[in-house]
Amino acid sequence: REAAGEDGGLWQLRRLGWLMVIGYGHQLLLWSGDILMLYAMLAPVALALRHLPVRRMVVVALAGFVLWHAAFTITGWSSFSAVEAVHTGTADVITKAVVLAQADAIAAEARSEVDTLRQPYFTMLRERFGETLYLPLLVALLSFGETVPLMLLGMALYRSGFFTGGWPRTWLWRLALGGLALGLPLAVAQTWWGWSRGFPPEAMFQLLIGAAGLQHLALTLAWAALLVLAAPRLLPTRLGERLRAAGSMALSNYLLTSLVMAFCFFGWGLGLAGQVGAADQLWFVLLGWIVMLAWSKPWLSRFRQGPIEWLWRSLTERRRLPFHRLL
Numbered sequence: 001r002e003a004a005g006e007d008g009g010l011w012q013l014r015r016l017g018w019l020m021v022i023g024y025g026h027q028l029l030l031w032s033g034d035i036l037m038l039y040a041m042l043a044p045v046a047l048a049l050r051h052l053p054v055r056r057m058v059v060v061a062l063a064g065f066v067l068w069h070a071a072f073t074i075t076g077w078s079s080f081s082a083v084e085a086v087h088t089g090t091a092d093v094i095t096k097a098v099v100l101a102q103a104d105a106i107a108a109e110a111r112s113e114v115d116t117l118r119q120p121y122f123t124m125l126r127e128r129f130g131e132t133l134y135l136p137l138l139v140a141l142l143s144f145g146e147t148v149p150l151m152l153l154g155m156a157l158y159r160s161g162f163f164t165g166g167w168p169r170t171w172l173w174r175l176a177l178g179g180l181a182l183g184l185p186l187a188v189a190q191t192w193w194g195w196s197r198g199f200p201p202e203a204m205f206q207l208l209i210g211a212a213g214l215q216h217l218a219l220t221l222a223w224a225a226l227l228v229l230a231a232p233r234l235l236p237t238r239l240g241e242r243l244r245a246a247g248s249m250a251l252s253n254y255l256l257t258s259l260v261m262a263f264c265f266f267g268w269g270l271g272l273a274g275q276v277g278a279a280d281q282l283w284f285v286l287l288g289w290i291v292m293l294a295w296s297k298p299w300l301s302r303f304r305q306g307p308i309e310w311l312w313r314s315l316t317e318r319r320r321l322p323f324h325r326l327l
Contacts, residue, residue, distance in 0.1 A: 060149075
């Protein structure tokens with residue numbers, strides 16, 4: 001790319017364009033909860049700010065993150081107040097009716113979604129097609145003030161040496177312990193609040209896009225710091241080697257996980273949608289981990305990249321890249 005005199009920013013935009021295509025295919029054909037399109041649509045904003053000094057980038061990211069979540073907390077406060085009034089028995093008739101109607105409507109929508117997932121494949125696609133067209137834009141609008149700041153924080157951490165040994169271990173421990181001390185109590189309190197009130201759907205949605213932002217950020221930074229601290233000892237182990245391989249094939253593993261879980265739950269597969277309780281779903285999470293750890297290392301012993309990573313890079317560079325390793 002550099003030899004051809006191509007601008008790195010333009011190359012990245014082309015790369016993001018192909019990621020959007022891959023994500024849209026994933027969303028349309030397999031799973032409506034795709035995250036790739038969100039990243040592809042919002043990453044150009046972070047890309048435009050990539051030349052900011054690290055400290056200024058952190059300030060911009062934190063300010064944007066806090067203001068965004070504060071705004072959603074304020075606008076969603078009426079949902080919390082209504083749920084609290086119903087919970088304490090002080091709600092008037094209209095407020096109680098509205099809260100119950102919202103819960104009934106969302107429950108009916110969930111049952112309809114489960115019924116759709118149980119349909120034959122092409123019937124499911126036809127019924128979901130209209131929703132799939134506008135959903136990525138809606139997700140991007142609702143997530144802008146969280147996703148872009150987190151991208152900027154990730155860029156700032158990388159440039160400061162956070163992931164490459166540039167931070168003293170004492171700094172990492174302070175970030176990890178500080179993030180856990182702030183985030184875990186908030187997470188427990190918010191979970192208790194939702195559990196004790198039956199997880200009211202509208203209020204929980206407002207919580208997740210608003211007030212929960214602080215604990216999300218604190219715990220994300222804490223887990224990242226703990227992973228960096230553990231990496232020197234973890235990566236040389238057999239488990240570490242498999243984790244490294246799975247991470248090198250993150251895009252392929254993401255799409256493979258959708259395929260495996262769609263087979264388990266959708267009507268064209270085992271059709272388990274709506275039949276597995278919340279606790280039993282943990283077994284399927286474990287299944288996904290096992291599949292990713294099992295196939296990634298053997299694959300990379302024969303091929304240079306994961307299949308989707310290879311396709312993505314070949315499309316971006318406009319040439320067929322080498323795929324097999326020379327044995």
